Amino acid sequence: MSQPATIGDPEKGTIAHVEIVAPSPPDSLSEKTGGKPLSTSVSVTLLPALSTSQTTKPKPPRKRASRWVRFQLWFNTYRKFFTVVVSVNFVGLLLAILNVWHYPRKYTGALVLGNLLTAILMRNELFGRLLYLLVNKLFAKWTPLWFRLGCTSALQHLGGIHSGCAASGFAWLIFRVTLIFINHKNNHDAVLVTGVVTNLAVAISICSAFPWVRNTHHNVFERHHRFIGWVGLLSTWIFVVLGDSYDLETHSWNPNGITILHQQDFWFCFGMTIFILIPWFTVREVKVDIEVPSPKVAIVRFERGMQQGLLARISRSSVMEYHAFGIISEGTHAKYHYLICGVQGDFTRGLVLDPPTHLWTRQLKFAGVSNTSTLYHRGIRVCTGTGIGAALSTCLQSPDWYLIWIGSEQEKTFGPTISGLIRRHIGPERMTLWDSKQRGGRPDVMRLVREVYASWRAEVVFITSNFQGNQELMEGCKEAGIPAFGTLWDF
DSSP states (O other): OOOEEEEEOTTTSSEEEEEOOOOOOOHHHHHHTTTOOSOSOOOOOOOOOOOHHHHHSOOOOOOOOOHHHHHHHHSOHHHHHHHHHHHHHHHHHHHHHTTSOOHHHHSHHHHHHHHHHHHHHHTOHHHHHHHHHHHHHHHTTTSOHHHHHHHHHHHHTTHHHHHHHHHHHHHHHHHHHHHHHHTGGGSOHHHHHHHHHHHHHHHHHHHTTSHHHHHHOHHHHHIIIIIIHHHHHHHHHHHHHHHHHEETTTTEEOOOHHHHHTOHHHHHHHHHHHHHHGGGGGEEEEEOEEEEEETTEEEEEEESOOOTTEEEEEESSSSSOOEEEEEEESOTTSSEEEEEEEOOSHHHHHHHHSOOSEEEEESSOEEOGGGGGGGSSSEEEEEEGGGHHHHHHHHHHOTTEEEEEEESSHHHHHHHHHHHHHHHHOOGGGEEEEEHHHHTSOOOHHHHHHHHHHHHTOSEEEEEOOHHHHHHHHHHHHHHTOOEEOOOOOO
């Protein structure tokens, strides 16, 4: 017999005893045992409720993982992509500087804009959705686990290519402008000026995207990365057209459209413009209903259902202050989808104190790591607090995913809408809801993950938590040999 485990009841917000029942194994396993299930229930031992005296004692410092484990997590696929891209470009740049490789000296613009175009593609919603769609359709479940894990890691860390190509494009741009200044007698002043302006715009755009700027000063990042980036695109167009129109031999202008159309840099610049504009063509002001179950959270409801694993950007303005949130939906057939907006800054606080009736959003949503959940036979979705917003859809839409949600008074904080979705679609046999306030503290999350991973026969764990919680779980899973993907702070 399995032992009853104590968890928070998602319906009443109270503590209830339920039995953690393992689902019947896949048909293939049943066939191997003569049609008899391997087991009907599995004991999942959770930590007992903590007494008052226990909760008042200071928690001992958590033992950190080994340096090798921490290095592996630090040197993730993002940094591997960045290192490879920058290294290849650096070698090419060095060969060009030494005049060993002659192509970049003649066609520097193609290397500048080729890198910048690739950087833009990696952050484009349409291109990203296409990549996720191809991987999910072509490689789901039948390919080796190591290959599917590699696909998820590559898709999650496309930002490494974005950053690497942006930095490399900037380096090639400096090289390009330096060559123009060296041969300034043969170039027109207008070409020199637009080259310098383009350099400055790209430099400011890159600097504003540094992690400490983006994560602590979101509005500063957005204003400079977006609007200065647009200035950089405009100056790039002028730089390209002027550079391709000025004849260095005759020192005269030759604005021949046919000649310009035959240049590589023109088409790279054209591609950059198209991929920057595509998401903005989908911006719409839409009607919303906002539920405020507590001062900590706003639940924003939109019409139409969504597939799992998507995120939405919303704003009160058509061009400013867009914020991304995970989408909760019962599926594409559903009437509504929801965003959980936890109060963290002025924007989310405004949703609670002054709920709007309409918000601006991009109808073209972008995919997150959860979108690759279809690659796996079974998985575990771990989240804390408002992280349920990015995690819940996967568990609502797939019976093969187990939900672990750790929070404080979830029913009271997040209201009946979220609790109702959980109650209707996720049975007690595939979820553990931990109310840390009623239980007297947080559980041993890593122990819980290990036990559910074994009993659920999971292939992967997806984690959405704060920095400390994410770090703790990622280190624990790495040491335990459990494939896991956590929240990113790589941008």
